[in-house]
Amino acid sequence: MNRTDVLIVGAGPTGLTLACELARRGIDHRVIDQLPHHNSTSRAKLIQPRSLEISDDLGIAANIREHGTIHVPTRHYDKDRVISEALEAAIGVPPSPTTPHPAPVWVAQPHVESALRDRLREWGGEIQFDSEVVALHQKPENVTVTLAGGTAITARYVVGCDGGRSAIRRLAGFTMTGAAYPQNRWYLGDLRIDGLEPGRQHLWMNDGILSLFPLPHLGVWQFQAAIAADEPERTPSLELYRRIFTERTGLDGVTLTDPTWLSLYRINVAMVDRYRDRRVLLAGDAAHVHSPGGGQGMNTGIQDAYNLGWKLAAVLAGAPDDLLETYGTERIPVARAVLDDSTAKLRHIMSAADGSTAQRGLTDDFTTGLTIAYPDSPLTAKTDQAPGPRPGDRAPDAPILDTTLFDLQRGTHWTILDFGHTPFRAASAVQVHRIPPNADFLRGAYHPTPDELILIRPDGHLATRTTEPADLEHYRPYWH
Numbered sequence: 001m002n003r004t005d006v007l008i009v010g011a012g013p014t015g016l017t018l019a020c021e022l023a024r025r026g027i028d029h030r031v032i033d034q035l036p037h038h039n040s041t042s043r044a045k046l047i048q049p050r051s052l053e054i055s056d057d058l059g060i061a062a063n064i065r066e067h068g069t070i071h072v073p074t075r076h077y078d079k080d081r082v083i084s085e086a087l088e089a090a091i092g093v094p095p096s097p098t099t100p101h102p103a104p105v106w107v108a109q110p111h112v113e114s115a116l117r118d119r120l121r122e123w124g125g126e127i128q129f130d131s132e133v134v135a136l137h138q139k140p141e142n143v144t145v146t147l148a149g150g151t152a153i154t155a156r157y158v159v160g161c162d163g164g165r166s167a168i169r170r171l172a173g174f175t176m177t178g179a180a181y182p183q184n185r186w187y188l189g190d191l192r193i194d195g196l197e198p199g200r201q202h203l204w205m206n207d208g209i210l211s212l213f214p215l216p217h218l219g220v221w222q223f224q225a226a227i228a229a230d231e232p233e234r235t236p237s238l239e240l241y242r243r244i245f246t247e248r249t250g251l252d253g254v255t256l257t258d259p260t261w262l263s264l265y266r267i268n269v270a271m272v273d274r275y276r277d278r279r280v281l282l283a284g285d286a287a288h289v290h291s292p293g294g295g296q297g298m299n300t301g302i303q304d305a306y307n308l309g310w311k312l313a314a315v316l317a318g319a320p321d322d323l324l325e326t327y328g329t330e331r332i333p334v335a336r337a338v339l340d341d342s343t344a345k346l347r348h349i350m351s352a353a354d355g356s357t358a359q360r361g362l363t364d365d366f367t368t369g370l371t372i373a374y375p376d377s378p379l380t381a382k383t384d385q386a387p388g389p390r391p392g393d394r395a396p397d398a399p400i401l402d403t404t405l406f407d408l409q410r411g412t413h414w415t416i417l418d419f420g421h422t423p424f425r426a427a428s429a430v431q432v433h434r435i436p437p438n439a440d441f442l443r444g445a446y447h448p449t450p451d452e453l454i455l456i457r458p459d460g461h462l463a464t465r466t467t468e469p470a471d472l473e474h475y476r477p478y479w480h
Contacts, residue, residue, distance in 0.1 A: 004030045005316055007145060007155035009168050011127045012039065013109065014284030014301030015161035016116035020058050021309025023123035025412050027316055030153065031120075032131035034162070038117065041261035042190050042215055042222045044109045044297030049092055050369025050394070051299045052101035053460065054306045057410050060115040061101065067115075068107030069216045074201040080250040085200070093368055098396035098445055100406060104368070108215045108222075109298060133162075136171035136280070143279045145171075157312060159281045161305070164268070166286035172277050176289075178270020178339070184291070184346065185227040187236055187244065190261040193221045195254035210248045220260070236262035267291045269343050271335050275328035283308055288335040291346040296338050299369060304331050310412065310458040317480035322378070330374040341366055370394060374461060379478075381464035381471070388447035391464050395456045398442040400435070405442060408433055412458055414479055416472070419443070420451025424469045427479040 006022055008015045011033035022029045047055070047064060055061040071091070076084045092103035117127065135146035136158070143158045145168075160168025169176065193212060196202055204210040209226040225244050227233065234240055238259050245256060271288035275281055284301025307330060311323050365371050373392045374380055380392040389396060397406040409415050414430040426432050435442060446454065448465075455463040455472055463475060 002152060003154045004028050005156045006030075006312060007032070007143070007153055007158045008161055009033075009133055009145070009158065010161035010163060010166075010284070010286070011035075011113075011117075011129070012161065012163065012284070012301070013044075013112050013116065013298040014286075014305050015159075016113060016120060017054070017058070017302045017305035018159060018161060018283065018309050018312075019120050019125050020116060020123065021305060022313060023120055023125040024058075025310070025313040027313050029125070030128065030155070031125065032128045032133070032147070032153075034130070034132040034167075036130045038110075038127070038129070039113060040110050041263075042108045042110070042220070044112075044292075045106055045213065045215065045222060046295035046297060046299075047105045047107055047112065048295065048299045048367060048369045049099060049101045049104060050372065051302045052105060053406070054302055055115075056101065056406065057460070058116075058119055060119050063115040063118075064107055064112060065105055067111040067217050068105040070103040070105055072106050072199070072201055072213075074203050075197075077202065077204045077249065078206055079204075079248075080252075093365065093370065097399055097404075097441060099370065100397050100404075104295065106213075106216055108218060108220075111217075112298065133167045133171065136168065138172070138278055138280065140278075155279075156316065157279050157281065159283060159308070159312075160286040161283050161301070162286055164285040164289045166282065168280065169272065169282055169286050172280040174272045174274070174277060174282060176270045176272050178268060178289070181267040181269065181291070181346075183229040184267040185233065186265040186267075187223070187225045187227065187241065188261075188263045188265050189223040189236065189241060189259055190215070190220050191223055191238070191241070191256055192219065192258040193254065193256055195251075196221075204248050207248045210244065223256075233264060236264055238262070267346070269339050271332075271339060273332075275331060276324060281308065281312075281324070281327065287331075288339060290339045290342040292342070295367060296342055300335065300338050303334070303369060303372070306459050307331055313412075314478055314480040319478045319480050323478055326377055326379050330377045330379075333376075334372055337366070379457070379463055379475075381466070381474075383465060385449075385465050388445070389462055391462045393462050395454075395460050395462050396445055398439075398445045400433075400439045400442050409456060409460060414458055414463075414475070415456040417442075417446070417448075417454040417456070419448040419453070420467070422451055422453060422467075422469055424453070424472065427476065429479040 006029040008031045019031045073087050095102045132148040133145050137144045144154045146152050160166050202212045211224040213222045283304040308327050375392040416432045418434045451467045
C-alpha cells in the first residue's frame with residue numbers, strides 16, 4: 001500500500017527541515033517534489049542566527065558555515081565611480097555566550113538544501129522528485145493525494161511546503177490574502193562575472209537599483225536589478241542583463257556570461273488565515289510570501305518546520321491533537337510581523353537616496369529571529385517572573401561547567417533545568433539536569449529563584465518557570 005504517516009510536499013529548505021525533524025524521531029514520512037531534480041538556483045542567500053541555531057541542533061551548522069561567509073562588505077558606486085565601501089548589511093548581534101551564532105551567514109540556498117538532504121539521508125530519508133500533486137481528498141482519518149500519472153498516496157497528515165504557488169494550499173481550499181506591489185519588480189539571475197573584485201557586493205542606486213552579489217564558494221554572482229515603475233517588462237536574457245549593467249554602471253572591462261538562472265520577480269505580500277485544515281497543514285512560502293527586505297527568505301520557513309516537526313511527531317505518538325493547533329497559534333503572529341517588517345524595509349530601500357542609506361537598518365534584532373517568542377501560546381505558562389527569559393521566549397545558550405546548555409538540549413527531548421534538586425519523576429522524552437551552584441554564567445543568564453524548575457520545549461523555547469513540580473504535570477501529555 002502507498003501509505004505513510006506524514007507526506008511532505010516540497011523539498012526546499014522548509015520541507016527538508018521538517019523531514020529531518022520527523023526522520024530523527026523515527027516518524028514514517030515521504031518527501032515529494034514536482035521538480036525533476038533538486039533546486040540549483042540561488043534564490044535566498046542569507047541564514048539568520050536563529051536558523052543557524054536550528055541548523056546546529058540538526059548537526060549541519062558547520063557544513064553551512066563552511067560553504068558560506070559572514071560580513072560581506074558592500075562597494076557603493078555612482079556610475080563608474082566608487083563612492084564608499086562599508087559593512088552595513090547583515091551584521092547580526094554582538095558575540096555572547098548566550099548566542100553561539102551571532103552573525104548571519106551568506107550562503108546560497110542550494111548549499112543549505114544540500115546540507116539538509118545529506119542529513120536526511122543519514123537518518124534514512126529520501127526524496128521523490130518529478131511528483132506533481134493534482135488532487136487531494138481529506139477523510140476524518142487520513143488524506144489521499146493523487147499525483148500526475150495517477151499514483152495515489154495516503155497519509156495521516158499532509159504538509160504543504162511547496163512554495164508561493166502551492167498546489168496543496170489550492171487543493172485543500174486555503175485562501176491567501178494580501179497585496180501585490182506591481183511597482184516593485186526585479187530582474188534576478190545567477191551568472192558569471194569577470195572584471196569585478198570578488199568577495200564584496202557591488203551596488204548602484206543611480207537609474208534604478210543594481211546589485212551584484214558574489215555567492216560564496218560558487219564562482220557565481222547573483223544579479224538583482226529593480227525595474228522602473230514606468231518600464232515595461234521584458235523577457236529575462238543575458239543580452240538584457242548586459243545592457244542594464246552597461247547603462248547603470250558605465251564600467252569597462254566587466255563581462256557577464258554563463259547564466260544558469262534568469263527570472264522576473266514580482267513582489268507579493270500575502271498569507272493564509274490559518275495553517276491547518278484538519279489533516280492538512282502549510283509551512284513556509286505555501287503559508288506566507290513577502291518581500292526580500294530584511295533577509296527573512298528561507299528563515300521563516302525553516303523556523304515554521306522546526307516548530308511543527310516535534311508537534312507532529314508527538315501527536316502521532318499519542319499526544320493530544322490540540323498540540324497541533326498551537327502551531328498556527330504561535331507561527332501566524334510571527335508571519336504577520338515578518339510581512340510587516342519586510343514590507344517596511346523594502347520601502348526603505350526603494351526610497352533611499354544612496355546605497356549606504358538603503359542598507360542601513362536592513363537587519364536588526366527582529367530579523368535575527370532571536371527575539372521571536374510565543375507569549376500567548378497555550379503551551380506558555382503565564383507568569384510575573386522577572387528578570388531573565390520568560391516563558392515563550394527562546395532559551396538562550398550558556399556555558400555549564402564543561403558543556404553548554406545548547407549541548408544539553410541538542411536532540412528531540414524536552415529539557416528541565418533544576419536549580420534546587422527538586423524530586424521529580426520525568427518521562428523518557430524529558431531530560432532533567434541538576435544545575436550546580438557554581439554554574440555562574442547560566443544562573444546569571446536565567447536569574448533563577450531558589451528551587452526553580454525551568455522547562456524547555458524541544459524547539460528551544462521556554463514553556464514554564466516554576467518552583468512547584470505539580471505545575472509541570474500540565475505538560476506531561478505532550479512528552480513523547
